[in-house]
Amino acid sequence: xxxxxxxxxxxxxxxxxxxxxxxxxxxxxxxxxxxxxxxxxxxxxxxxxxxxxxxxxxxxxxxxxxxxxxxxxxxxxxxxxxxxxxxxxxxxxxxxxxxxxxxxxxxxxxxxxxxxxxxxxxxxxxxxxxxxxxxxxxxxxxxxxxx
Numbered sequence: 001x002x003x004x005x006x007x008x009x010x011x012x013x014x015x016x017x018x019x020x021x022x023x024x025x026x027x028x029x030x031x032x033x034x035x036x037x038x039x040x041x042x043x044x045x046x047x048x049x050x051x052x053x054x055x056x057x058x059x060x061x062x063x064x065x066x067x068x069x070x071x072x073x074x075x076x077x078x079x080x081x082x083x084x085x086x087x088x089x090x091x092x093x094x095x096x097x098x099x100x101x102x103x104x105x106x107x108x109x110x111x112x113x114x115x116x117x118x119x120x121x122x123x124x125x126x127x128x129x130x131x132x133x134x135x136x137x138x139x140x141x142x143x144x145x146x147x
Contacts, residue, residue, distance in 0.1 A: 001030040001042075002083055007121050008129035009083070009111045010034055014104045020049045024058050031062055038063030045069050045077045086115075 001011035011030030013022045027042065042064050044050040050068065059066050069076030091110045097103040120126040126139045136142060 001026050002079055003034070003129070004043075004079060006129045006132045007079075007124060008116045008133060012107065012111065014100060014107055016100055018047075018049065020052045020054045023049045023055060027058070027062075027064070031064070039065055041065045041067050043067040043069070043077070045080075046071055 002008070003010050010033055011026040011028070013025035013029070015022050023044075040063070042059065044066070046068050049055060050066070056066065058064075074081060087107075087110075091106060092103075097106075115129075117128055117130045120128055120139075121132075124132045125137065127136055127142070131142060
C-alpha cells in the first residue's frame with residue numbers, strides 16, 4: 001500500500017499466493033501504522049482480490065472507501081505499477097530467493113531502510129518519502145541543513 005501524498009510504502013504482505021487475505025493483511029498494516037480518518041480512499045485495479053466480498057466487507061468495517069481503476073486503463077494504477085517495477089528491478093531480480101521468509105525479511109529492510117528513507121523520488125522533487133513526510137518540500141531545504 002502506497003501513500004499517494006508522500007509515496008511512502010505503508011503496508012505490504014508477501015506470500016506464495018494472491019488470495020484476498022494477502023491484500024487484507026497489507027491494508028491492515030497500513031491502517032494500524034497510519035490510523036487514517038474514516039473515509040480514507042483506497043485505490044486499486046480490478047483484480048479479484050480487490051473486488052471480492054471479503055475485501056469489501058473489510059473496507060466497510062474499517063471506514064475505507066474503495067476506488068477501482070477502469071478496466072484496461074493502466075494509467076489508473078500507474079503509481080502501483082511503477083513501484084512494482086522498481087521493487088523487481090532493485091530487489092527481486094538481484095538474486096535468487098531460497099525462501100519466502102528470506103524475501104519477506106529483505107523486503108522489510110528494502111522498504112524501511114531504503115525505499116522510504118534513502119531513495120529519492122522525482123515526483124517529490126527528489127526528496128525521500130520520509131523527508132516529504134517531515135515537511136520538506138524542496139531538496140534545497142535538505143542541503144541547507146547539512147551546510
